[in-house]
Structures are given as structure tokens and as C-alpha cells.
Amino acid sequence: MTAAIELTGVCKRYGKLGALNGLDLRIEPGEVLGLLGHNGAGKTTTMKIVLGLIAVSEGSVRVFGHDPRARGAGGRRHWVGYLPESVTFYEQLSGREVLSYFARLKRASRTQVELLLERVGLSAAADRRVKTYSKGMRQRLGLAQALLGRPRLLLLDEPTVGLDPLATQQFYQMIDELREDGVSIILCSHVLPGVERHIDRAAILGGGRLLALGSLETLREQAGLPLLIQARGDFQQTDCVASFAEPGYQARRIDAHRLELAVPATAKLSALRQLLDHPKVNDLTFEPPSLESLYTYFDGLARVDS
Amino acid sequence: MNTVFIVAEKEFRDGLRNRWALAITLIFALLALGIAYFGAAASGAVGFTSLDTTLVSLSSLAVFLIPLIALMLAYDSIVGEEEQGTLLLLLTYPLNRLQLLLGKFLGHGAILAVSTSVGFGLAAVVILLFSDTAAVGALVAAFSYFIVTAVLLGWVFIAFALLLSSLAGEKSRAAGLALVVWFVFVLVFDLALLGLLVGTGGGVNADLFRYLLLLNPTDVFRLANLTGFEATQASAGLTSIAAEHRFGPGTLLFVLMAWVIVPLALAGWHFSQRRT
Numbered sequence: 001m002t003a004a005i006e007l008t009g010v011c012k013r014y015g016k017l018g019a020l021n022g023l024d025l026r027i028e029p030g031e032v033l034g035l036l037g038h039n040g041a042g043k044t045t046t047m048k049i050v051l052g053l054i055a056v057s058e059g060s061v062r063v064f065g066h067d068p069r070a071r072g073a074g075g076r077r078h079w080v081g082y083l084p085e086s087v088t089f090y091e092q093l094s095g096r097e098v099l100s101y102f103a104r105l106k107r108a109s110r111t112q113v114e115l116l117l118e119r120v121g122l123s124a125a126a127d128r129r130v131k132t133y134s135k136g137m138r139q140r141l142g143l144a145q146a147l148l149g150r151p152r153l154l155l156l157d158e159p160t161v162g163l164d165p166l167a168t169q170q171f172y173q174m175i176d177e178l179r180e181d182g183v184s185i186i187l188c189s190h191v192l193p194g195v196e197r198h199i200d201r202a203a204i205l206g207g208g209r210l211l212a213l214g215s216l217e218t219l220r221e222q223a224g225l226p227l228l229i230q231a232r233g234d235f236q237q238t239d240c241v242a243s244f245a246e247p248g249y250q251a252r253r254i255d256a257h258r259l260e261l262a263v264p265a266t267a268k269l270s271a272l273r274q275l276l277d278h279p280k281v282n283d284l285t286f287e288p289p290s291l292e293s294l295y296t297y298f299d300g301l302a303r304v305d306s
Numbered sequence: 307m308n309t310v311f312i313v314a315e316k317e318f319r320d321g322l323r324n325r326w327a328l329a330i331t332l333i334f335a336l337l338a339l340g341i342a343y344f345g346a347a348a349s350g351a352v353g354f355t356s357l358d359t360t361l362v363s364l365s366s367l368a369v370f371l372i373p374l375i376a377l378m379l380a381y382d383s384i385v386g387e388e389e390q391g392t393l394l395l396l397l398t399y400p401l402n403r404l405q406l407l408l409g410k411f412l413g414h415g416a417i418l419a420v421s422t423s424v425g426f427g428l429a430a431v432v433i434l435l436f437s438d439t440a441a442v443g444a445l446v447a448a449f450s451y452f453i454v455t456a457v458l459l460g461w462v463f464i465a466f467a468l469l470l471s472s473l474a475g476e477k478s479r480a481a482g483l484a485l486v487v488w489f490v491f492v493l494v495f496d497l498a499l500l501g502l503l504v505g506t507g508g509g510v511n512a513d514l515f516r517y518l519l520l521l522n523p524t525d526v527f528r529l530a531n532l533t534g535f536e537a538t539q540a541s542a543g544l545t546s547i548a549a550e551h552r553f554g555p556g557t558l559l560f561v562l563m564a565w566v567i568v569p570l571a572l573a574g575w576h577f578s579q580r581r582t
Contacts, residue, residue: 086391088391091390093325101316105399151480
């Protein structure tokens with residue numbers, strides 16, 4: 001099966017400045033990839049290369065097996081939906097008019113325009129000028145235009161910026177449905193919370209290079225970050241940390257009622273047992289290393305290297 | 307081809323929506339009527355004067371106004387879309403840059419063509435109704451020719467505006483360049499030719515001179531509309547020099563069309579080279 005996207009040794013230089021330095025990335029049909037990185041890491045450049053908006057300095061780009069900048073590539077753009085970062089539209093047109101214009105360009109039907117307006121919750125505001133839209137409404141209109149036609153590949157740059165929690169939830173639900181339909185999706189973001197459960201793999205970019213790539217489990221294994229357990233209870237005595245002096249454990253008393261214990265991921269169960277048996281503990285919370293901490297970890301590694 | 311028309315249709319609707327079309331139509335209609343009615347005021351009378359005088363005065367005003375309107379209409383087509391952020395999105399759609407450019411040209415061109423035809427056409431109808439001209443055929447023919455050349459002149463400057471718009475990095479720069487283009491073609495070029503003529507003591511070959519006039523689209527428009535009439539000797543300016551060896555109307559229309567195509571082709575080339 002041809003990959004949705006296949007980047008091999010891609011470099012992009014603007015003058016002397018290298019925006020991408022040898023990027024290899026392969027995305028299968030129906031896969032959701034989180035593309036993470038701080039500002040200037042090369043996320044947007046990667047998207048523009050996949051879209052065929054800019055040419056690579058070196059390396060090869062294949063989108064569904066074709067070069068996106070080849071002659072006749074325009075026709076294949078029917079399959080691709082793109083939501084740019086901080087999307088803007090024709091301010092003087094209404095939401096419906098904007099979406100209809102883009103629908104005509106993409107040969108999508110009028111009925112789909114109405115369906116999409118409904119789906120992103122803009123039906124009621126469809127006849128108002130975009131000028132009067134809030135940031136969140138613009139973002140939703142941007143999503144609607146990316147879904148026009150029958151996209152097989154979606155590139156979404158900071159899709160949840162400006163969305164309220166409910167709309168964000170609906171958005172992720174939509175992503176799940178699209179993945180079911182076999183659509184490949186790249187979610188590009190530096191706003192991480194909430195994205196974990198909806199991506200198959202994460203790619204962490206930094207300085208134009210791939211710092212880490214894999215499923216969250218793989219990345220957690222690679223990073224070997226400790227599991228953080230927070231215990232509530234009676235920790236009046238400051239020497240209570242001494243009772244957790246196992247090798248590899250790190251206990252820290254936050255205040256009289258809270259204690260934080262960092263343990264290796266492999267020692268999770270024995271640490272939990274020990275805490276449960278502890279007479280002064282009456283509540284426990286813990287979570288696996290978040291994407292955010294993984295991101296910080298891999299980004300930090302790259303900085304040490306350079 | 308269909309894609310070009312989708313873009314053109316949107317531009318045309320925008321032109322109707324923001325009242326550009328209405329404004330241009332009104333300006334042209336009032337201008338034409340005013341000139342037709344008050345054209346003879348200098349000689350102490352009002353009322354519709356001869357067709358010749360009307361068209362001559364109209365042409366010499368149109369030659370200033372139409373390029374300005376056309377440049378204002380289209381100078382931000384590309385750079386404005388880029389500043390707005392919509393250009394990036396459009397280019398990820400199934401349309402190429404040439405289609406976008408042609409669509410913009412057709413849309414703006416249609417606005418100008420419709421406004422010009424309706425504006426001047428209305429004026430022609432009013433003149434026909436209220437003047438006692440017997441020569442209806444002559445009036446219709448003269449006005450039609452005038453309208454066709456006026457539309458072509460507008461298209462020339464829309465093409466220039468698109469060229470500037472694909473060259474300039476910012477909207478304000480495109481506006482500045484548009485002003486320069488207007489100034490050069492409407493004023494400076496003729497002054498320079500006049501300087502050449504005076505400087506050489508009239509020693510420029512008349513044949514060469516009339517070809518030099520073809521290098522300026524506004525002069526081509528003047529040649530087409532002014533040199534044909536008796537009443538023009540005073541207002542045709544430099545172009546009257548070429549009156550003895552006249553170009554046929556067909557030739558002049560052809561030259562104007564060439565003046566549309568050349569800047570448009572350059573615009574297409576620059577737009578495809580543009581880094582966005």
C-alpha cells in the first residue's frame with residue numbers, strides 16, 4: 001500500500017538558514033500523527049512541503065506516491081484538506097458564502113456546505129459576515145473548509161487554538177471518526193493537553209530534525225521517565241520521606257498533607273502496594289508521563305547534544 | 307477553465323457588493339451627461355452640443371480617469387489576498403496560479419466593462435432622446451467605438467495593476483507603484499515626447515514619432531478617439547501630430563489588445579516566481 005506521505009532526507013534551506021535538516025517521515029493511510037515542536041522547529045515548513053507550496057532543497061517528497069510539485073499535481077489537491085495556523089477569510093463575505101466559494105473550487109456540492117456548517121456548529125451564524133466572527137468561529141469555519149470534498153489527507157496546524165473545551169472535545173471526536181474512514185491526519189501543535197488519546201504516533205521536531213518518533217508507549221519507554229505518584233495523608237513529620245528510601249525512588253514532601261513519589265515505570269506496582277500499606281496514606285493519584293513531559297525530555301536532550 | 311470562471315465570478319460579485327460597479331457606472335454616466343450638456347458653456351450656451359465636441363471632451367477626461375479607476379480596482383488583487391492570508395489557503399486548492407490570476411483579471415475586467423458600457427451607454431441614450439441630432443447611426447457608432455476603446459484602456463491598466471500586485475511585497479507598495487504607473491503613462495510620457503520634439507527642433511521623423519506614440523496605451527486611446535474628429539485640433543495634444551498619417555481603427559484596437567496581453571503575461575510570470 002502506498003504511504004499517504006513519504007518524506008526521505010528532506011532538507012529545506014532559506015539562504016543559509018536551515019529550516020529542515022534531513023527529515024524522514026512516513027505516514028500510512030488512516031494514521032493520525034501528532035507533529036510537535038516549539039516555534040521554529042520546522043512544523044509549518046514540513047506542512048508546506050507536503051502541500052507542495054514550497055520546494056525542498058534536498059530529498060524526496062511523495063504524497064500518495066506523487067510529487068506534490070509535479071505538473072498536474074493541482075488535480076490531486078482534491079484529496080488534501082489544510083487548516084493553516086490562525087486561518088483568515090474574506091471578512092466582507094458571510095460564513096456560508098466563504099464556504100461555498102471554497103466548495104466550488106474543490107468541486108464539492110452545496111449540500112456538503114450545509115452539512116459541514118451544521119457539523120461545526122455554524123448554521124445559526126452562517127449568514128453573518130466573517131468580520132463579526134469570534135476566533136473560535138473562524139477556527140471552526142477553517143475546519144469546515146478543510147473537510148470539503150472527500151479528503152484522504154488532512155493537515156491541521158494548531159486546530160484547537162481558540163476552541164472552547166466543548167468544541168475541542170467535538171473536534172477530537174471528529175478526528176476519531178475520520179480516522180475510522182481511513183483519512184490520514186497530521187495534527188500540528190504545541191498546545192498538547194488532550195491530544196494524547198487521539199493520535200497513533202507522535203513526531204517531535206526540533207531544529208529541523210526529528211528528535212523522536214513513535215507511539216506514546218514507545219516514547220515513554222525510550223525516555224524512561226519516572227512515574228509520578230501523589231499521595232495524600234498525614235505527613236506532619238518531615239522524616240516521613242525516609243520510609244520510601246528504596247533504590248531508584250525519589251520522595252518529596254510537598255506539604256503536611258501531600259507527598260510526591262517518583263518511581264521507575266517498572267516499579268509501578270510495588271510502589272503502589274507499598275503506599276497502600278502505608279498507615280498514613282489515605283488517597284493516591286498517578287498518571288503516566290504526559291506527552292508534554294516527553295516533549296520537554298526529548299527537546300532537552302537535543303539541546304544538550306547541540 | 308471552469309476554475310477561472312469560479313474565481314472571476316467571486317471577484318465580480320465582490321465588485322457589486324462593495325459598490326465599485328455602481329460607483330464607476332454613476333461617475334461615467336454623470337461625466338458623459340455633464341460634458342454633453344455643459345460642453346458648450348464656454349461659448350455662452352448650455353444644451354447638448356455636437357457629437358464631436360462631446361466625444362472629444364469625454365475622451366480627454368476618460369484618459370485620466372479610466373487608468374486611475376482600473377489601477378485602484380485591481381492593485382491589491384494578489385498582494386491583498388496574501389496579506390489577508392487567503393492566498394496561502396487558495397494555493398492548496400485545486401487551482402494553479404495562472405488560473406487565479408486570469409480569474410482575477412476576468413472578474414475585474416467584467417466589472418469595468420459592465421460599468422463603462424452601462425455608464426456611457428446610459429449617457430448616449432439620454433443624449434439621443436434630448437438632442438435633436440438626426441444622425442442616430444453616427445451617434446451609436448461613435449459611442450460604441452468609444453466604449454470599446456475605453457474598456458480596452460481599462461483592461462490595459464487592470465493588467466498593469468495585476469503585474470504590480472504580483473511584484474509588490476506589501477499592499478501599500480503596490481498602491482505607490484500604481485500611482486507611479488499612472489503618472490508615467492498619463493503625464494510623463496507625453497511630456498517626455500514633447501521635450502524630445504522641442505529639443506530636436508521638430509527634427510524627429512514624423513513616421514518614427516507616430517510609432518513612438520504606440521508605446522503608451524493612453525496615447526493609443528487618444529489616437530483612436532481624438533484624431534478622427536474636426537473639433538479635436540485643440541485638445542488632441544501631441545497625438546494630432548500623427549493625424550496626417552492615421553492608423554486605422556482596427557490597428558489601434560489591436561495595439562490596445564497587445565497592451566493588455568503583455569503586462570498580463572508578465573504578471574503571470576512574476577506570480578509563478580513569487581515565493582509564498
